[in-house]
Amino acid sequence: MSKINVLDKHIAELIAAGEVVERPASVIKELVENSIDAGATAITVEIKNGGITYMRVTDNGSGIARDDVAAAFLRHATSKVHSQDDLESISTLGFRGEALASIAAVARVELLTATQGELAGTRYEIDGGVEQDCEDAGCAQGTTFVVRDLFYNTPARMKFLKKDVVEANAIAAVMDRLALSHPEISVRFIRDSRETLNSPGDGKLKSAVYAVFGKEFTAGLIPTEYEWNGVKLWGFISKPSAARPNRSMQHFFINGRYIKSRTAMVALEEAFKGSLMVGKVPACVLHMGISFQAVDVNVHPSKIEVRFINEKPVFDAVYHGVKTALHSGDVPSVMAFQKPEPPVFEQPKASVQIQFTAPAKPADSQSPPVIPAVRPAAAPVHGFAVSDAHRPTFHTNFSAANIEFTEPVPVPEDDHPSASVMPEPVAGEPVQSAVLGVTPIETPASEEAEKLVGEAFNTYMILERGNELIFIDKHAAHERMLYEKLRAQEGQADQQMLLEPVAVTLEKNEYAAVMNSLDLCAAAGFEIDDFGSGTVLVRSVPLILGDDDVAGTVMEIAGYLQSAKNDITTEKLDWLYHNVACRAAVKAGDVSSPMELSALAKRIENEDIRYCPHGRPVSIVMKKKDLERQFGRIQ
Template sequence: MGIINVLDKHVAELIAAGEVVERPASVIKELVENAIDAGASAVTVEIKNGGITYMRVTDNGSGIFRDDVAVSFLRHATSKVHSQDDLDTISTLGFRGEALASIAAVSHVELLTRTQDELAGTRYVIDGGVEQICEDAGCAQGTTIVVRDLFYNTPARMKFLKKDVVEANAIAAILDRIALSHPEVSLRFLRDSREALHSPGDGKLKSAVYAVYGREFTSGLIPVDYELNGVKLWGFISKPSAARPNRSMQQFFINGRYIKSRTAMVALEEAFKGSIMVGKVPACVLHLKIAFQAVDVNVHPTKIEVRFMNEKPIFDAVYHGVKTALNQGDTPNVLSLPKPVLPPFEQPKAPVQLELGTKSPAQAVKKMDGPPRLFVVNDVQAPLYNAHFEVKKIESPEPAPVPPNLNPPAAPKTDEIPVEPKAPLSEEIPSEPQKPEKLIGEAFSTYIIVQRGGDELVFIDKHAAHERMLYEKLKANGGQAVRQILLEPVTVTLEKNEYAAILESLALCADAGFEIEDFGSGTVLVRSAPMILGGEDVASAVMEIAGYLQTAKNDITTEKLDWLYHNVACRAAVKAGSESSPQELIALVQRMENEDIRYCPHGRPAYIIMKKKDLERQFGRIQ
């Protein structure tokens, strides 16, 4: 007897739905893309409980004819592809004809729609893929789809959904990308009755960037507009000074579709080489327009991965376009000095003419009218009158009395003392440093060379050693990391998933010395940072922490805290290649011996030893 069965329609649809609908964000993506394909200029998305219990997408597009409503929920039913040849020139966001069928198979769906030519609209209800109601309804032109209780009939998938806030932030990230991909569409996002995004839809990409990422991020962008070999490139790149520690803010779009492209990413970063610090990457919002037949978007159900017929034109356009924009738009920082304060006396109303070789102010005056003037020769100040000169040497003025402070600041907390940042090693130098056995010097501004005893040399990696010292200090303090209050809070713009991750770990960040608070719309405010960071870039540190927390969701708290200590210690430690004074080197060696430092927190050796006999063997002195 045969054991192979043909699955019934309902079971097959439940299995197929998993390729398209993974989570609420998948539903929103498909529905909003359908709205854009329908010519909508305004789309409103509303969710509750992370979209798990309620999602509504409303658009002002063309709507769906009554006769097509039920058909649109059948698998592989689409108005965008009619023949095999159409697959070579896909210009719409959707084309597979699977989205509505997949969504309806795992949820309760209600649709309201009306076209311009119809007097009455249509209300259609389908539960778990089974039609329930199809009737007349009064509604505006366009389409509204309500999705309730996602995965109600597939509990195995339901249990893999994340917390409401995580699912909601995944939806926010999807809508950010759609707003950036179609600045001509006004996109509004309501999250538990609170507006989280509202793009103007004025067709200007910069307006969309401002709506998504805010003023701070937008102000540090350089415009890009370039065309090469049939590939048009436009958008924005970040200034080299605004580089980031990860690629979460690199957004690429091909023909209005968000994609992940290693070709474009490599071209972008190659163009920035020589203009950006090692270990940092640029941010961007870049659009490419190419011939539809030159790219295959039918590679994956999510349509994020694409395949190019020829990748070289893409690489060349991005590389040269970004390079050109950098050369034109990356203006050097200009040092602005404050206007000098003039001495507290009346300035001359008429110029005083001087003769070369004069020996006194009296000889220098040719013509003088009006009230007394002041005349300065080197450090001598002379009040000049029409007929009388009195030359007086300027004396150091008495310090002005300090007025009492009527509103003295509140006493800071004991663990939050505002201080001026110090050099990484200066605080470790004893007042009377004792020289170790024999400090030979420093090689490559990185390795300290010490002769120990009479038969060995010790090569110390100063960054690794200092990093370990700071790491052990942070661990010893536990959750009482000493913080310094920043004179001005630092604003940090994050990708939505990173933003959610850091908000979930505010207490953890506080244990590592960062006081962070939510500033809304993907932005956080940093009010204090670990004191040992000194003058390090606080914003960059927080970006890197957010990226780690987003990817390390399953790590236990102690592992996350340990990584934070590593990160802070690495940033605060003296850098390899930086100049250090002999006193600093001596202090570092002494601390290293006292604390028995052997490895950096990442496991690299802090020092290596070379025996005298090994050196002599290299020179052939011994065998």
């Protein structure tokens, strides 16, 4: 009996559709690419329920002729490839002729289209690959696709779809790339009856970037334009100061097609070497123009991965183009001081008599002058408090329209305020560290078991205890302290309100992950609001974090939340504690005073801190005998 069975045409189409249509975003991508190939200058996309129940794509392109409508839904039917030679230089976004057939096989599709000069348009309906109706219809030139009930006839595929908000964000990402890839096309995206994107279509890439990512992201960009060895490069790169913690905002396009290229990514980051902090990567919106014969886009069904005949010209163009832009565009900020205006003195009125009266001399010439009992409170001068005894005083008497000025009390030459940055501690009081924020537990000198010897490389504290030397990583130790403090607050971290809310632009999937985890962020001490269009507004941060690099912290959190989809809440919260503690802790290389190091050492001793939150040891011990053995004092 034969074991090989020829599949039914309908089953074969359902299987083939899975390679092209994975989710609603796949449908939108294929349809808008057809609109672009049709010469559209305006494209509108509307979805409901994440696109699962309703998607509509409207364009003003060339339309489809009545005679071609039914054939357009046949597998491998296309107007973009006529011979084998055409595959060697593909200039259109679509070319396989599989999209419409795949979409129609797993959804209910309605088409409205009209070409220039036709008296009437065409309405065509097809469900699950079976034609239902074809009739005349009144419509403007262009094409409208309405796709309903995706995967209604393939429940196995339906159950693998994500939540509506996740699917909608995937479509939003496709629309963002469309607007960035073709700034000459006006792109409009309506999500559950709310417009979330509307690009002007004026042909200016900066306008498209502004429409997609907003003002804050656009302000941190440097324009780039370069040509090298047949590769033309143009677009924008981020300033080093606007670098990000992940690559989610790196966008590359070749001949108007969004791609993922490791060659371009490595060239970009190599060009930024020496300009970025460790752990940061640049963002970009870069277009590359290259000969169609030099790139193969027929590598993967998604057409995102491409293959170059020669990768070196692409690498060189990106590398040198970005280097040139950084050299000319990354201008350091200039600090300017405004020259103060001279004081303006008003002339006294004629009716006022001014008398300068010297104070009466005391009976005993050796006794100090009498200081009036009422005078202004002491005020800091250049950061130091001036004692009342040394303050110049001004005594006024307006009883007879006379103004009397009392001579200031002279200050002894050797009694000026101290210029010390840190005041001397008062005996018997614990010392509060200004930088590390730790207060040691007071211990009598006779009971001290450890002695601070010093610090190596502004990173490792060195303590002497009996016959041992203890080396302590101050960052790891301080990080552990802060981490334990956050954990002790049990999800109710102390917050501080920012003077000005910080707007942070995120990639659409990261933005969705943050919006779905607002309660989790609040438990870690972050108050975050939705600012719309992929941007969040940070109003409060954990008290221990301060207001340093708030945007960078939120970007890292967003990247983690987007990638850690399967982690339980406690694991996510623990990661947030790790991140906040690491950022707030004193850094390796920071200069610390002996007082701060001593305070930290006492906290370590009293709290028995051994490991940082990431598992690295806080301290290591060297025995005196091991040191003496190295010097040959003992065998």
